Amino acid sequence: xxxxxxxxRRDFLKAMGAAAGVAAALPPRAEADEAIKRDHGxxxxxxxGHGAAQRVTxxxxxxxxxxxxxxxxxxxxxxxxxxxxxGPGGVEVGIPTFIDRAMAGAxxxxxxxxxxxxxxEGTPEQGYQLSLTPAELYRLGIADLNNWCAKxxxxxxxxxxxxxNRRLVLEEIESGxxxxxxxxxxxxxxxxxxxxxxxxxxxxxxxxxxxxxxxEMIGFPGVGDGYIETIETYRxxxxxxxxxxxxxxx
Amino acid sequence: MATRLKPVDIVIxxxxxxxxxxxxxxxxxxxxVLVLERGNPRDTFPDFLAPNIHDEIRYAQRHELMQDxxxxxxxxxxxxxxxxxxxxxxxxxxxxxxxxxxxVHWNGQxxxxxxxxxxxxxxxxxRYGKKAIPAEMNLQDWGISYDxxxxxxxxxERLCGISxxxxxxxxxxxxxxxxxxxxxxxxxxxxxxxxxxxxELFEKAxxxxxxxxxxxxxxxxxxxxxxxDEVAFGQCNYCGFCERFGCWSNAKASxxxxxxxxxxxxxxxxxxxxxxxxxxxxxxxxxxxxSVTYANARGVTFEQPAELVILAAYTLxxxxxxxxxxxxxxxxxxxxxxxxxxxxxxxxxxxxTVFLKKDTWLNPFMGAGALQMVIxxxxxxxxxxxxxxxxxxxxxxxxxxxxxxxxxxxxxxGTPRWGTKWKREVVDHYHRTLFxxxxxxxxxxxHNYLDLDPNYRDPFGRPLLRMTFDxxxxxxxxxxxLADVCVGIGRAIGAERVDRVGAPEKxxxxxxxxxxxxxxxVLGTDPNTSAVNRYLQSWDVSxxxxxxxxxxxxxxxxxxxxxxxxxAFWAADAIKNRYLKNPGLLT
Ligand SMILES: Cc1cc2nc3c(=O)[nH]c(=O)nc-3n(C[C@H](O)[C@H](O)[C@H](O)COP(=O)(O)OP(=O)(O)OC[C@H]3O[C@@H](n4cnc5c(N)ncnc54)[C@H](O)[C@@H]3O)c2cc1C
Numbered sequence: 001x002x003x004x005x006x007x008x009r010r011d012f013l014k015a016m017g018a019a020a021g022v023a024a025a026l027p028p029r030a031e032a033d034e035a036i037k038r039d040h041g042x043x044x045x046x047x048x049g050h051g052a053a054q055r056v057t058x059x060x061x062x063x064x065x066x067x068x069x070x071x072x073x074x075x076x077x078x079x080x081x082x083x084x085x086x087g088p089g090g091v092e093v094g095i096p097t098f099i100d101r102a103m104a105g106a107x108x109x110x111x112x113x114x115x116x117x118x119x120x121e122g123t124p125e126q127g128y129q130l131s132l133t134p135a136e137l138y139r140l141g142i143a144d145l146n147n148w149c150a151k152x153x154x155x156x157x158x159x160x161x162x163x164x165n166r167r168l169v170l171e172e173i174e175s176g177x178x179x180x181x182x183x184x185x186x187x188x189x190x191x192x193x194x195x196x197x198x199x200x201x202x203x204x205x206x207x208x209x210x211x212x213x214x215x216e217m218i219g220f221p222g223v224g225d226g227y228i229e230t231i232e233t234y235r236x237x238x239x240x241x242x243x244x245x246x247x248x249x250x
Numbered sequence: 251m252a253t254r255l256k257p258v259d260i261v262i263x264x265x266x267x268x269x270x271x272x273x274x275x276x277x278x279x280x281x282x283v284l285v286l287e288r289g290n291p292r293d294t295f296p297d298f299l300a301p302n303i304h305d306e307i308r309y310a311q312r313h314e315l316m317q318d319x320x321x322x323x324x325x326x327x328x329x330x331x332x333x334x335x336x337x338x339x340x341x342x343x344x345x346x347x348x349x350x351x352x353x354v355h356w357n358g359q360x361x362x363x364x365x366x367x368x369x370x371x372x373x374x375x376x377r378y379g380k381k382a383i384p385a386e387m388n389l390q391d392w393g394i395s396y397d398x399x400x401x402x403x404x405x406x407e408r409l410c411g412i413s414x415x416x417x418x419x420x421x422x423x424x425x426x427x428x429x430x431x432x433x434x435x436x437x438x439x440x441x442x443x444x445x446x447x448x449x450e451l452f453e454k455a456x457x458x459x460x461x462x463x464x465x466x467x468x469x470x471x472x473x474x475x476x477x478x479d480e481v482a483f484g485q486c487n488y489c490g491f492c493e494r495f496g497c498w499s500n501a502k503a504s505x506x507x508x509x510x511x512x513x514x515x516x517x518x519x520x521x522x523x524x525x526x527x528x529x530x531x532x533x534x535x536x537x538x539x540x541s542v543t544y545a546n547a548r549g550v551t552f553e554q555p556a557e558l559v560i561l562a563a564y565t566l567x568x569x570x571x572x573x574x575x576x577x578x579x580x581x582x583x584x585x586x587x588x589x590x591x592x593x594x595x596x597x598x599x600x601x602x603t604v605f606l607k608k609d610t611w612l613n614p615f616m617g618a619g620a621l622q623m624v625i626x627x628x629x630x631x632x633x634x635x636x637x638x639x640x641x642x643x644x645x646x647x648x649x650x651x652x653x654x655x656x657x658x659x660x661x662x663x664g665t666p667r668w669g670t671k672w673k674r675e676v677v678d679h680y681h682r683t684l685f686x687x688x689x690x691x692x693x694x695x696x697h698n699y700l701d702l703d704p705n706y707r708d709p710f711g712r713p714l715l716r717m718t719f720d721x722x723x724x725x726x727x728x729x730x731x732l733a734d735v736c737v738g739i740g741r742a743i744g745a746e747r748v749d750r751v752g753a754p755e756k757x758x759x760x761x762x763x764x765x766x767x768x769x770x771x772v773l774g775t776d777p778n779t780s781a782v783n784r785y786l787q788s789w790d791v792s793x794x795x796x797x798x799x800x801x802x803x804x805x806x807x808x809x810x811x812x813x814x815x816x817x818a819f820w821a822a823d824a825i826k827n828r829y830l831k832n833p834g835l836l837t
Contacts, residue, residue, distance in 0.1 A: 228444075
């Protein structure tokens with residue numbers, strides 16, 4: 001696998017909190033490598049040295065996702081929020097970990113959702129009407145996504161596509177052009193996008209926004225600060241402090 | 251069979267602002283008062299402490315302080331031709347659950363509604379005539395004038411330590427306050443909050459346009475304050491974690507520290523948490539409440555007898571309990587008859603997103619729940635409606651609530667929702683975007699109502715409340731006209747770009763809008779069009795009183811808790827001084 005095509009391996013391992021050596025011990029996936037080669041034959045590289053096809057996702061100890069799902073989540077997050085000259089990428093700040101923990105916990109299990117039947121599709125104004133918890137929606141949605149990609153992209157799973165093809169797939173899903181076999185693709189995408197943004201912008205205590213990199217990027221001072229002394233004196237003046245997180249102050 | 255408990259004099263259902271006010275006022279009588287609250291006990295220590303309370307995911311996204319939809323929800327449809335489906339997760343509104351109710355996680359914008367809001371029918375007829383009122387609109391007076399309620403508004407402002415500036419003090423108009431407000435006898439107990447840069451820009455621009463800007467009256471205290479009950483408040487430090495969070499410094503007025511400690515100190519008051527009232531039990535004739543049935547946290551049911559029952563379970567809970575218990579005649583939209591569930595209303599939002607020039611520093615994270623500049627020039631009937639083709643008005647404001655980064659990510663319309671371009675726009679606009687919003691009134695209509703759902707039940711086996719609601723042309727017109735006003739203000743501020751947000755096509759249960767649900771058990775002077783009288787007393791079951799915004803015959807553009815609190819004081823006063831001496835229907 002070419003360095004150029006993949007998310008820098010070291011960063012990637014770091015992002016997943018994987019111990020060095022674990023990944024190395026994994027068997028190479030010839031299939032995936034084939035796909036990369038194929039894709040590179042026809043696709044432009046995004047030139048930023050990241051984001052392209054992965055081989056095996058060394059998601060060291062997910063609480064909810066299996067390894068196939070973890071591959072998909074990492075690739076999805078990396079496509080939604082790539083590392084670029086603007087700021088950190090979603091994978092390096094830990095969004096996959098954020099989503100994994102969320103799915104393993106009360107939110108993913110739909111603890112505060114009304115999930116009694118009968119179930120009907122309803123109108124968009126009536127909101128979410130599936131019988132599925134968020135975690136179940138991810139499970140089926142990822143399987144659907146991979147099957148759909150396999151059909152459209154010569155047997156490849158989502159994470160095996162080139163960055164530009166991944167973007168294309170998500171754009172098509174977002175604009176309603178894709179039909180999944182089991183779940184409504186748009187509903188799955190909406191949840192994925194919400195959780196991705198939560199992991200990007202939320203407090204690092206939940207596993208995303210590692211090193212408060214996102215807050216640093218936008219200039220949000222974090223938590224625990226008060227502005228009684230500054231709200232007036234900093235009118236139309238740049239205010240900057242090193243962002244603080246809940247753990248910094250605990 | 252539910253275990254029958256020792257009778258008490260007064261049972262209060264719910265411990266938010268209204269339940270807390272009733273409990274405190276009625277406990278003065280020396281009678282035994284029992285407050286039943288479905289949620290948990292909560293207090294600043296140890297529940298709302300920094301830094302843990304400043305967790306946007308836990309509180310703003312996962313709704314930790316709010317109603318749990320797996321237990322308490324409703325079903326919804328836009329109109330009667332549809333099948334209502336359950337609200338499977340919270341969205342459009344975020345009711346409270348636990349001691350303090352939504353008073354723990356509210357913003358604290360604390361209004362006196364305009365005199366017009368209390369008698370819109372009389373005033374509309376007088377100024378525009380009958381033809382101005384759309385056919386399906388149930389426009390109604392309260393039966394209480396602003397002036398009658400004024401001393402009780404004052405009481406609530408003192409309880410909460412409101413920070414603001416009077417605009418009409420005993421008839422003298424004061425620049426910098428709201429010159430459109432009804433006459434007030436006293437100024438606010440505290441001076442206004444310090445404005446943000448965004449507020450300052452809005453103030454200048456609106457002044458240039460000939461409008462009259464003033465600071466929103468705020469229950470976030472601008473200075474340390476001790477209220478008439480000797481309860482001490484901290485000073486707001488503009489941390490920007492207000493709406494959806496508990497306040498760690500007791501600067502945001504909430505029942506959990508302004509009222510609950512007073513109740514706890516009274517020997518004749520008991521607060522029972524984890525006590526979900528399932529039903530009010532009536533006598534055989536259906537004329538008198540005998541008791542309430544509640545389930546404790548383990549689901550075990552009890553029957554609690556009482557002489558007087560106060561429903562203080564929020565708009566939706568109140569209406570639900572009345573329908574389940576047979577208190578008052580249920581509303582039938584076909585015949586237009588019946589009253590319980592009638593005149594359910596909400597609010598409508600529109601406005602402008604205002605992108606300022608590069609290198610403008612709004613510091614959006616410096617904020618407070620009620621930190622905003624407002625104009626009332628387009629509220630109520632403060633402008634000539636003849637040309638406009640609608641009744642009602644808007645609360646036009648520029649908020650500085652805090653720039654919590656999940657919730658506050660303004661980007662120009664048309665920006666992709668993800669990817670590098672999206673990220674660039676987020677970073678580019680975070681510090682230089684403000685909002686000029688319209689929160690508009692919503693009038694009551696014949697086909698917007700609440701009743702019991704025929705298909706869906708809650709975990710206690712009760713039918714869900716069913717909401718049938720949509721926006722009408724009158725409101726959409728208002729939201730569109732006032733969106734243009736917001737755009738005009740945005741331009742006057744000197745924006746690089748202004749994105750207009752017009753009226754929504756339909757009401758949706760999904761995106762958060764406001765927790766200003768109103769109606770369903772409205773007050774009035776005619777039992778054919780109101781469920782409760784001027785004192786919030788059920789016309790049909792005279793030992794039941796129903797507190798909260800369920801009593802509003804239609805919704806104002808302003809947030810509800812000012813009049814909700816004032817009405818609670820007003821009705822408690824009538825109970826204390828008149829009802830208890832001679833129980834029966836108050837006239
Ligand atoms: C995010 C947010 C921001 C807001 N901002 C503002 C603002 O800035 N200005 C403003 O004026 N208003 C605001 N509000 C609205 C304000 O919070 C409410 O108007 C006010 O709290 C209502 O008080 P209440 O006593 O009627 O009901 P609640 O505070 O909802 O209290 C009702 C209580 O009853 C309990 N209960 C319900 N059913 C039962 C039952 N069957 N048995 C036992 N207990 C039960 C509930 O658990 C709850 O504790 C906001 C609301 C929200 C959610």
